[in-house]
Amino acid sequence: MVLMILRSLKIMDEAKAPLSEEVIDYTGAKLGMWLFILSEFVLFGGMFILYAVHRYKNPADFHHASKELDVILGTLNTIILLTSSLSIAVSITAIQKGENRLSMVLLMVTMALGLVFLVNKGFEWTTKIGHGIYPNSPTLLARPKGEILFFGLYYVMTGLHGLHVLVGICVLSVMLILIAKDRINQVHFVPLENAGLYWHLVDIIWIFLYPLFYLIT
């Protein structure tokens, strides 16, 4: 991911060079980002298969364990992440139209929404841990096997997803600085576009995590 961003920065530097022979390959930069995104899909995909197998073998335990999660908080976080996807998408269009200030404001909105998502997630985890439910805890180990598996998958998958949100916020803050320095602008916006693709990827993963963990009936 970092490599992708660096690569798109390099392309920008090349764009500044006076040599007209320099090749600026925007499509290449975007394709590289897409390849990275696909590898992320496969990473989470492996865990989704693991989830599917365990759920297939322990349907009742998964059902009981899922009931303990806060559906309202999960739904709220879904709406928050969807809204942040809207704000980053509009932010990219704004930079393409040369409205840098609007673009920066929307980037900050996106980062703020990402932070709110993480804070909610933090509350959720803290409540669960407060009830003694965390990996390898005596309370959890006393439960049926399927519930132990459910909460194990819950912590690993939402944890890895949360880590992605955190990385996304860091990347967006770098984009914010680059816009302020006019290294991302109406002409050279590919790093911002790639950062946006990453943010949407994180959103898509949550779109699947939400029904699989919170909405098991």
Next chain:
Amino acid sequence: MEIREEGHPSKYSTYVLVWMGLVTLTALTYTIAVRIHPGGWAILVALAIAGTKSSLVLNFFMHLKSEKLLIFKVIIPLVMAVFLVFILLTFSDVAFRGVVK
């Protein structure tokens, strides 16, 4: 030399419409799961809605719809095909465990 596509900024209104669709689908999947309880179909309905939501994000927010190169068109079906092979292999393993002694 410069290889780049024409900037094709989407309209703000398109994004807002897509976002409204996404929120509506979220409300729909929540209502179906919490109020209607479709029983055995629950997982299929939930995954179908999640699939629809992600195709909205991919096509509009991630601009796959307006990409002109073929590679961007086949990239997602290709990964889904590979993923399907993984699922089939894993489940055929799990389903037949202990059957062959």
